[in-house]
Amino acid sequence: MRALRLHGPGDVRLDYVPPPEADAATAVVQVEACGVCGSDVHFVDGSARTGHVPISLGHEVAGRIVSAPNDDFAPGTEVVAEVGRFCLACPRCLEGRPNLCERARILGIHVDGGFADLVAVPVDSIVIRPPEVPVAAAATAVDAGATALHAVERRAQVRAGESVLVIGAGGLGTYGIQFAQLAGAGAVIVADTNARALERAANLGVDETVLVEPGGSVGRQVKMLCDGGVDAAIEFVGSASAVDAAVKSIRPGGRAVAVGVGIEPVVSLPVVLWSNNEYSLLGSYGSLPGDTATVLAALADGSVVAPETMDVDLADGAELLAALAAGDRTGPARPIIRP
Secondary structure (H helix, E strand, O other), rough: OOEEEEEEEEEEEEOOOOOOEEEOEEEEEEEEEEEHHHHHHHHOOHHHOOOOOOOEEOOOEEEEEEOOOOOOOOOOOEEEOEEEEEOOHHHEEEEEEEEHOOOOEEEEEOEEOOOOOEEEEEHHHHHOOOOOOHHHHHHHHHHHHHHHHHHHHHHHHOOOOOOOEEEEEOHHHHHHHHHHHOOOOOOEEEEEOOHHHHHHHHHOOOOOEEEOOOOOHHHHOOOOOOOOEEEEEEEOOOOOOHHHHHHHOEEEEEEEEEOOOOOOOOOOOOOOHHHOOOOEEOOOOOOOOOOOHHHHHHHHHOOOOOOOOOEEHHHHHHHHHHHHHOOOOOOEEEEEEEE
């Protein structure tokens, strides 16, 4: 079968490899769509590392069951795969935070992922896809949707009537906006460098948009729009400047949440401002088991809409990843690899 495999930083190839086989705990899924995440780009540009190389990238998998070890999943069943399998025995798992599992096995990071014709998926990571949800939208639910849900509900803990800033209106930000609205946010402000992304955010009914321009201050603009700052600011970009903008946009006692993956060190406010204003800066990583199913249900009943996507053939995936790693990230659409 074909698989888009990372051999090292800047080295992605379409290889031909033996297909996976089902076993007592693993099903084989025919991949119909696999979303391209920012972390995939970081693996290619060398700013992040997979568990080993070569490895097939891709962790936002949607497809159909080819074979499974039990009768729960008949061949042809439309499914998605949660991104990780957790040990359920380490301290983080035992405290109910398996997304921080010390022995997690993540598709496309520790084991071969979904940029391929077929992928092996643990049966306890399989979620049946509602028939109302198109396959590309279902793929975005796996990580972009579930990660945004975790960030808004558990880390930012957005409550009814609160003001929220979302920085970055791509795949995760699109979901983040809507989950903040569903939580009853009193005002949702969105900041992005891309005018098209802001147009899409406006179509989702946000209260204000801020175009991020060189030399401009997002924090100053947000505080003017929201009477001294927002209750919660969530960044989905992964840059030091985005985290800094989030911190500088919150009110005294507010909370900033860093979701994006990046390697730049954060330099922000003097310590005295942190203590005097009781600011909080929180990290948010991935999602918990069940979150993907929650997002799929919201897509199925129309509570949320999926981000804009663009299909890319598996054969063209290496070229796409190289372009993204080089900084060509025009437009708000989330790329979807389609074998």
